[in-house]
Amino acid sequence: MRDINYIFALMVFDSKRKNYDVVICVGPQHIEIAKVVINQVKRFFQAQQIYVITSPYYFEKFQLLSLTNLVLVNENELLYRFNFESVADFLKQKINNGDRAGWYFQQFLKLEISKIIQSDYYLIWDADTIPLKPIDFFDKEDKVLIHKSEENHNPYFETLEHILGVTKTVNYSFISEHFMVKTAAIRIMLEELSKNANGMYWPYYILESIQKKDLSLSGFSEYETYGNFLNSTYPDDFRLRTSPSELLNTTRNGSMILGTLPNTKNLHFLEVLGLHYATFEIWQDINPKQIKANKRRVALFFFFEKIPLIRSLNKLIIKNFRKTYSLPQPPY
Missing domain, CATH: 3.90.550 (Spore Coat Polysaccharide Biosynthesis Protein SpsA; Chain A)
Known part of the structure; x- marks a missing residue:
């Protein structure tokens, strides 16, 4: 779909x-x-x-x-x-x-x-x-x-x-x-x-x-x-860009969140967060342990998606990512 x-x-x-x-x-x-x-x-x-x-x-x-x-x-x-x-x-x-x-x-x-x-x-x-x-x-x-x-x-x-x-x-x-x-x-x-x-x-x-x-x-x-x-x-x-439907939700911290070379699942998750695009700057101060932990949470997110009874937990994962990396709510 x-x-x-x-x-x-x-x-x-x-x-x-x-x-x-x-x-x-x-x-x-x-x-x-x-x-x-x-x-x-x-x-x-x-x-x-x-x-x-x-x-x-x-x-x-x-x-x-x-x-x-x-x-x-x-x-x-x-x-x-x-x-x-x-x-x-x-x-x-x-x-x-x-x-x-x-x-x-x-x-x-x-x-x-x-x-x-x-x-x-x-x-x-x-x-x-x-x-x-x-x-x-x-x-x-x-x-x-x-x-x-x-x-x-x-x-x-x-x-x-x-x-x-x-x-x-x-x-x-x-x-x-x-x-x-x-x-x-x-x-x-x-x-x-x-x-x-x-x-x-x-x-x-x-x-x-x-x-x-x-x-x-x-x-x-x-x-x-x-x-x-x-x-x-x-x-x-x-x-x-002024109206909610025109505003773009973006981040320059892609490398801090998921490393400098994201895979397809990583990109899908960023899109789920409501982002229109993400920048992956190579000069950022990257924490390998944090990135590894983030990728585990992304994997957990997609696992929960397959199970209706616990899918609601994904709202907490999304909320945590947005708070940690100061990601705004989607404009629409």
Whole structure:
């Protein structure tokens, strides 16, 4: 019955969706989790194409997924004469530390891919974030739905104002684990960047615009840059998720709860908790004993599900997980 309900939900979702692709940037640390993410994206989002930007060294691992709508993009060839080493060399020259090269590089890739995307929109999706159910990214008026956050990192906006002449235009953050972007708007933004760069290649222009003290940390955000540019140029193209049926129930503590590589049963349990997606960050402080105990409780949950007389005990298991990991009640 569960599979039939999902098929029906996907049919309804598909009937309302606009034309969009999905873009996922994958570094070496996220190869295995990204394979799970891609399969779940294929299952729930029904995108036209799933673009995976990564090193050609990892292409074979993703080809084994055998997805007909998977497009593998060489991260070393997407930007013109500009790659990971270009960012690393720049940072080493400026601050003698290239550790943040990958962090900046993947942001540039997510923007540049707009030039080869054929769909009207593309969904930028984090490689460590696993969707657990269908999600609507557009409202009934075809406006993009934004999942806001409360982050407020001033260097992002200092860089934004320097490169585009745009200040922070909203009292919330556009940073999330995903962003449905308008392909044409991204292209226009890159044209503006290139024009302001006065002949300098736009990724270098962004890097040069970041204050030296911020280069080794976080001096640029593609989400904040695009979001505030969008709000200043096309404010009627999007709106915040507001109604209970639009709100997303999420967690960034997937690794703390069930480890860095969850199996199918683990994902089903997270969906039972009411989550739309969960992020599995590899840098989190993970307690192996706690994860083992959690997995035992998950196994107990599914055992109780088979026995009507004790199935009600599962409410206690769910309540305990929500309390322990500060998981909100499902929005609907």
